[in-house]
Amino acid sequence: xxxxxxxxxxxxxxxxxxxxxxxxxxxxxxxxxxxxxxxxxxxxxxxxxxxxxxxxxxxxxxxxxxxxxxxxxxxxxxxxxxxxxxxxxxxxxxxxxxxxxxxxxxxxxxxxxxxxxxxxxxxxxxxxxxxxxxxxxxxxxxxxxxxxxxxxxxxxxxxxxxxxxxxxxxxxxxxxxxxxxxxxxxxxxxxxxxxxxxxxxxxxxxxxxxxxxxxxxxxxxxxxxxxxxxxxxxxxxxxxxxxxxxxxxxxxxxxxxxxxxxxxxxxxxxxxxxxxxxxxxxxxxxxxxxxxxxxxxxxxxxxxxxxxx
Amino acid sequence: xxxxxxxxxxxxxxxxxxxxxxxxxxxxxxxxxxxxxxxxxxxxxxxxxxxxxxxxxxxxxxxxxxxxxxxxxxxxxxxxxxxxxxxxxxxxxxxxxxxxxxxxxxxxxxxxxxxxxxxxxxxxxxxxxxxxxxxxxxxxxxxxxxxxxxxxxxxxxxxxxxxxxxxxxxxxxxxxxxxxxxxxxxxxxxxxxxxxxxxxxxxxxxxxxxxxxxxxxxxxxxxxxxxxxxxxxxxxxxxxxxxxxxxxxxxxxxxxxxxxxxxxxxxxxxxxxxxxxxxxxxxxxxxxxxxxxxxxxxxxxxxxxxxxx
Numbered sequence: 001x002x003x004x005x006x007x008x009x010x011x012x013x014x015x016x017x018x019x020x021x022x023x024x025x026x027x028x029x030x031x032x033x034x035x036x037x038x039x040x041x042x043x044x045x046x047x048x049x050x051x052x053x054x055x056x057x058x059x060x061x062x063x064x065x066x067x068x069x070x071x072x073x074x075x076x077x078x079x080x081x082x083x084x085x086x087x088x089x090x091x092x093x094x095x096x097x098x099x100x101x102x103x104x105x106x107x108x109x110x111x112x113x114x115x116x117x118x119x120x121x122x123x124x125x126x127x128x129x130x131x132x133x134x135x136x137x138x139x140x141x142x143x144x145x146x147x148x149x150x151x152x153x154x155x156x157x158x159x160x161x162x163x164x165x166x167x168x169x170x171x172x173x174x175x176x177x178x179x180x181x182x183x184x185x186x187x188x189x190x191x192x193x194x195x196x197x198x199x200x201x202x203x204x205x206x207x208x209x210x211x212x213x214x215x216x217x218x219x220x221x222x223x224x225x226x227x228x229x230x231x232x233x234x235x236x237x238x239x240x241x242x243x244x245x246x247x248x249x250x251x252x253x254x255x256x257x258x259x260x261x262x263x264x265x266x267x268x269x270x271x272x273x274x275x276x277x278x279x280x281x282x283x284x285x286x287x288x289x290x291x292x293x294x295x296x297x298x299x300x301x302x303x304x305x306x307x308x309x
Numbered sequence: 310x311x312x313x314x315x316x317x318x319x320x321x322x323x324x325x326x327x328x329x330x331x332x333x334x335x336x337x338x339x340x341x342x343x344x345x346x347x348x349x350x351x352x353x354x355x356x357x358x359x360x361x362x363x364x365x366x367x368x369x370x371x372x373x374x375x376x377x378x379x380x381x382x383x384x385x386x387x388x389x390x391x392x393x394x395x396x397x398x399x400x401x402x403x404x405x406x407x408x409x410x411x412x413x414x415x416x417x418x419x420x421x422x423x424x425x426x427x428x429x430x431x432x433x434x435x436x437x438x439x440x441x442x443x444x445x446x447x448x449x450x451x452x453x454x455x456x457x458x459x460x461x462x463x464x465x466x467x468x469x470x471x472x473x474x475x476x477x478x479x480x481x482x483x484x485x486x487x488x489x490x491x492x493x494x495x496x497x498x499x500x501x502x503x504x505x506x507x508x509x510x511x512x513x514x515x516x517x518x519x520x521x522x523x524x525x526x527x528x529x530x531x532x533x534x535x536x537x538x539x540x541x542x543x544x545x546x547x548x549x550x551x552x553x554x555x556x557x558x559x560x561x562x563x564x565x566x567x568x569x570x571x572x573x574x575x576x577x578x579x580x581x582x583x584x585x586x587x588x589x590x591x592x593x594x595x596x597x598x599x600x601x602x603x604x605x606x607x608x609x610x611x612x613x614x615x616x617x618x
Contacts, residue, residue, distance in 0.1 A: 024327075177569050181573070242558065256486040256488075
């Protein structure tokens with residue numbers, strides 16, 4: 001690989017094929033990576049440099065790299081980490097240990113919300129409901145709602161999540177090929193606030209997953225390497241694997257897909273009727289239906305338990 | 310694979326994973342395959358059942374399957390096959406032998422147009438021009454223009470080409486990820502006539518390449534298995550290979566991509582300014598620029614020869 005293209009001195013250790021760039025560890029972790037995070041936040045006007053933001057931390061590589069790089073890129077931003085204990089045996093315990101070590105080492109305030117003690121259920125309990133075959137999707141709904149609510153209670157300017165380039169491109173492709181254009185136009189790096197929920201932003205929107213991993217690895221950030229035991233055969237994992245393969249044969253493919261959708265979405269936005277927002281009759285939070293997706297799932301859980309007892 | 314799902318009697322030999330369908334040879338070649346061609350022609354109103362059409366035949370599996378299945382599906386349509394001799398050593402000779410055997414066996418009139426004797430050049434001559442690195446693209450332009458002109462001279466209702474599902478999906482993806490939305494909205498199964506050129510239609514728009522091959526193979530149609538010697542490392546071949554892999558992991562993927570674009574194109578069509586059509590100052594045929602793409606390439610060839618002598 002030769003020398004680092006940025007400093008010209010150190011031995012390069014990372015090849016970024018899409019940019020034809022070889023970098024050393026130091027330039028990658030201290031310049032290239034946090035600079036892209038800063039530029040992404042600024043380009044999409046995610047939050048001002050003195051904002052207070054809640055960062056969703058799962059315990060994995062993405063959120064570890066996110067919390068660290070945000071602090072590097074925006075030293076004046078007030079960060080609070082929010083972690084959900086999903087009650088997944090072993091996996092959740094390991095995740096929590098990682099999150100605690102991470103926040104301790106970065107000196108970031110950590111708020112942990114436990115599904116089990118706060119609401120009496122764990123993600124695995126959905127297996128027994130009609131949502132059992134779509135556990136990843138239920139988990140997404142449950143996390144989204146609680147993270148939003150906690151961010152609202154904390155009164156932050158934005159809720160920040162670690163969705164990376166690979167997550168985004170996979171979602172775009174899957175949503176597009178499903179013909180779900182209503183959802184497609186919502187896959188943006190910034191989702192506006194819906195009172196009382198703050199805006200949601202994705203500073204890793206242009207950061208490849210591999211690089212988030214390398215960043216966390218090079219800096220020895222504490223993160224959990226466990227895979228969720230419920231994840232096997234997930235459709236999104238398969239999509240990501242196929243996109244990885246495509247990227248390896250056509251470097252820059254993921255960025256090209258992202259750019260194409262960024263160009264496309266404004267063209268179709270006006271022709272796609274967006275659902276009118278209302279407030280959920282059960283929880284009172286913004287929803288596109290009379291009862292929100294989260295409350296419908298919790299209802300399924302409760303009625304299942306009622307049948308059981 | 311068990312029994313054929315259509316007749317329930319014969320042993321199934323073909324698995325169509327996207328349709329969860331196992332078929333015997335007879336049902337595939339006599340029913341399933343020509344029925345899809347008929348439905349495609351009718352659904353997109355390509356031509357009426359008593360039309361006269363020119364069928365572009367390259368000598369390969371697609372055009373062999375196309376000519377045969379069109380005759381099966383539309384016995385009243387008047388067919389004339391048009392073949393271009395591109396002057397590619399060995400490859401073109403083998404292609405012509407196949408085309409002649411095919412038309413003889415199907416009793417279809419064949420018109421052969423020889424680049425070399427009609428216009429004094431062969432496709433390989435473009436290697437020495439500034440188009441030399443994009444030979445596949447030049448070849449596309451050259452074929453398109455001549456096939457259109459010949460179809461116009463024959464006075465047919467439509468020019469029919471063998472572009473299959475795989476060709477279409479690869480083109481859609483490549484054009485989309487290149488952000489070329491102006492070209493994207495033109496990737497349709499029917500391109501309207503532009504006087505004097507007749508409409509162009511693709512009856513294999515929904516036919517997977519693999520099935521065109523199997524159809525030609527099962528019916529022992531004469532076709533050439535040679536690969537074009539200029540094709541190595543073609544971008545479209547790589548795209549098709551990656552789409553094949555995706556299809557094998559997610560049966561129906563190609564159809565889903567096609568459907569998504571069919572839904573998308575009408576939404577963006579009105580926001581994409583289409584070039585105004587004019588007539589080429591050199592050849593007088595419809596063009597989006599003062600001198601058409603074909604004449605620009607021929608000009609490059611001539612000036613190169615002028616320099617040489």
